[in-house]
Amino acid sequence: MAKCTHTLCVTPLCLVFLFLFFAPVASAQLGGSKHKGDQDKQEELQQKNSRLREKEAKKYADLTEFAQDEYAGDPDFHDRVDQAFQDLQSEQSMEAFDINTTDTEQIVVKEGDVIKIRRALYDNPRVQDYVNRVGQGLVPSDSQKLCAFKIIQSPVPIAYTLSTGTIYVSTGLISLTDNEAQLAYILSHELAHVYFDHWKVKVMDALAEQEYNRRQERKSAIYGAILGGAAGAFVPGARGGNAETIAAVGAVGAVSGAAIGAAFARRIDVDWDFVQENAADDFALKNSLDKNYDIQEVPKLYQVMTNAVTVDQRIGLGFLGNKKRIKDRTDYALKLIGTTLKPDYEKKLSASELIGTSPDYQLMMAELKRDNGIMALYFDMFDMAHKNLRQAVSLRTDDARARYYYGQVLKLVARTSADRDLANTELASAIKLDANRHFIPEAQLQRALLLIDKGDSASQQEAIQALKDYVMTYQDARVDTWRYGGSLPPNMEILYDYLRLLGETRWKPGYPQGLGSGGGMLLMAGRGGGAVPSPSSATKFDSSAKVRPVGARQAIGNAVSAGAGMTRTGGAVNGAATTVAPVVNKQY
Numbered sequence: 102m103a104k105c106t107h108t109l110c111v112t113p114l115c116l117v118f119l120f121l122f123f124a125p126v127a128s129a130q131l132g133g134s135k136h137k138g139d140q141d142k143q144e145e146l147q148q149k150n151s152r153l154r155e156k157e158a159k160k161y162a163d164l165t166e167f168a169q170d171e172y173a174g175d176p177d178f179h180d181r182v183d184q185a186f187q188d189l190q191s192e193q194s195m196e197a198f199d200i201n202t203t204d205t206e207q208i209v210v211k212e213g214d215v216i217k218i219r220r221a222l223y224d225n226p227r228v229q230d231y232v233n234r235v236g237q238g239l240v241p242s243d244s245q246k247l248c249a250f251k252i253i254q255s256p257v258p259i260a261y262t263l264s265t266g267t268i269y270v271s272t273g274l275i276s277l278t279d280n281e282a283q284l285a286y287i288l289s290h291e292l293a294h295v296y297f298d299h300w301k302v303k304v305m306d307a308l309a310e311q312e313y314n315r316r317q318e319r320k321s322a323i324y325g326a327i328l329g330g331a332a333g334a335f336v337p338g339a340r341g342g343n344a345e346t347i348a349a350v351g352a353v354g355a356v357s358g359a360a361i362g363a364a365f366a367r368r369i370d371v372d373w374d375f376v377q378e379n380a381a382d383d384f385a386l387k388n389s390l391d392k393n394y395d396i397q398e399v400p401k402l403y404q405v406m407t408n409a410v411t412v413d414q415r416i417g418l419g420f421l422g423n424k425k426r427i428k429d430r431t432d433y434a435l436k437l438i439g440t441t442l443k444p445d446y447e448k449k450l451s452a453s454e455l456i457g458t459s460p461d462y463q464l465m466m467a468e469l470k471r472d473n474g475i476m477a478l479y480f481d482m483f484d485m486a487h488k489n490l491r492q493a494v495s496l497r498t499d500d501a502r503a504r505y506y507y508g509q510v511l512k513l514v515a516r517t518s519a520d521r522d523l524a525n526t527e528l529a530s531a532i533k534l535d536a537n538r539h540f541i542p543e544a545q546l547q548r549a550l551l552l553i554d555k556g557d558s559a560s561q562q563e564a565i566q567a568l569k570d571y572v573m574t575y576q577d578a579r580v581d582t583w584r585y586g587g588s589l590p591p592n593m594e595i596l597y598d599y600l601r602l603l604g605e606t607r608w609k610p611g612y613p614q615g616l617g618s619g620g621g622m623l624l625m626a627g628r629g630g631g632a633v634p635s636p637s638s639a640t641k642f643d644s645s646a647k648v649r650p651v652g653a654r655q656a657i658g659n660a661v662s663a664g665a666g667m668t669r670t671g672g673a674v675n676g677a678a679t680t681v682a683p684v685v686n687k688q689y
């Protein structure tokens with residue numbers, strides 16, 4: 102896994118949703134403004150944005166047409182494009198390979214000014230399958246290209262697409278959605294990049310741009326010369342002179358005319374991302390509606406994102422240059438919904454065909470929001486952690502881990518004794534739900550701490566019991582871990598989750614032969630010897646200093662190693678913020 106120090110030159114298409122995040126301004130404006138002046142200003146801005154959108158789209162279309170002609174007619178150009186695209190694809194295949202095969206380890210590399218975290222897939226196959234299933238259901242029937250939708254594990258809301266047809270969406274981004282319709286919009290947006298072959302176009306256009314500009318400049322220069330020459334011939338004073346004078350003045354005019362012509366040459370300085378992102382937004386709305394999703398949910402999604410970044414700037418890391426974009430995109434969505442898409446929307450609405458959400462979505466989000474909430478907690482993204490975990494426990498009330506971490510975040514940010522009581526309640530239900538499997542001994546410890554603080558004698562007695570229970574369940578869990586000797590799948594907590602959902606709440610696997618009865622080995626390990634079978638299972642309850650989340654071992658590993666990397670490279674003052682930033686360094 103030593104490759105990929107050069108992943109920076111791979112520039113995933115889009116990272117789209119990130120740059121949505123930069124508009125703390127937009128929240129007040131979605132509902133319309135009360136003041137007429139403001140309204141006028143808004144309309145003016147809207148029109149300006151809409152003109153810019155059209156102008157850029159035109160430039161992009163012109164250049165693309167030129168590039169396609171060249172591609173069809175010039176074998177040399179054809180070869181260069183194919184070669185460049187092939188290089189890009191193999192580079193991005195390596196990126197996909199890295200993500201597919203990265204397990205618990207995350208590496209932080211400093212590349213120039215940028216620190217990059219290697220990403221890993223979210224270790225929950227059922228949620229992965231669900232998102233991919235929703236995504237595949239969105240692929241237009243005329244699409245020839247195969248693609249796959251994958252969830253990467255990161256609390257930072259990002260989404261991007263590789264030239265391989267791989268579509269990545271982060272847990273952080275999915276955790277911001279409220280329903281399947283919003284998820285479908287995000288997936289459709291990414292899908293658009295595959296459907297329109299944006300990577301190929303990008304490569305082709307980039308190679309054609311220089312030649313295109315050269316020809317445009319030459320054309321303009323000739324124009325300028327003609328126009329300037331004509332104008333020069335009529336400058337005052339030239340008239341009535343002799344033929345020589347006229348010619349001389351005309352020549353001066355021709356020179357300045359050429360300069361002006363060159364300056365105004367239609368230089369294509371296309372903002373690729375801007376145009377492709379707009380096209381993807383456009384497609385996403387239409388496609389979602391085609392697949393019967395309720396697109397009225399889209400402006401709400403933008404609103405949620407706006408709010409999220411207002412509360413926590415890290416959510417929009419790296420896109421400081423694009424503050425106005427979210428507003429523009431929301432306006433555009435509202436405009437389409439209110440005009441072009443209106444008849445179709447209303448037809449589907451009255452036929453009761455529109456999908457808002459699905460039972461599957463609720464179930465999956467209970468898990469994803471829990472896991473992302475845990476990760477967010479370890480990145481000190483308190484607001485996201487709090488929201489995600491609150492939603493997780495309300496989506497599914499019998500999830501011990503969700504309750505434990507919700508209790509944790511409540512305890513952490515508690516300001517009043519009422520807040521602490523709420524935390525206590527959550528921790529108590531976590532303990533109750535964990536009674537069979539004893540996965541979360543730390544819940545007892547955290548609860549004991551709350552009880553000790555209360556000071557009354559009943560609470561003190563409860564605290565004593567909780568501490569005893571903590572030590573005993575910790576011990577049981579530790580012994581169990583050793584006896585399993587690293588033989589269990591790494592995502593055991595998730596598998597237990599699936600079993601619980603299926604009604605099986607007590608089953609535990611047997612211990613592997615030749616390890617389980619090894620009392621000597623147990624004793625050795627118990628005395629602090631080195632016979633700890635597997636790092637992954639041994640660290641599970643090795644939490645004397647810091648309480649580690651049982652279910653998010655990987656996430657924490659990531660967070661911790663990211664933090665360590667930061668310290669090592671010395672680049673960061675505010676740890677997680679800068680650490681998370683690099684994911685966004687690509688393009689807007």
Ligand SMILES: [Zn+2]
Nearest residue numbers: 115117378381
């Ligand atoms: Zn995009």
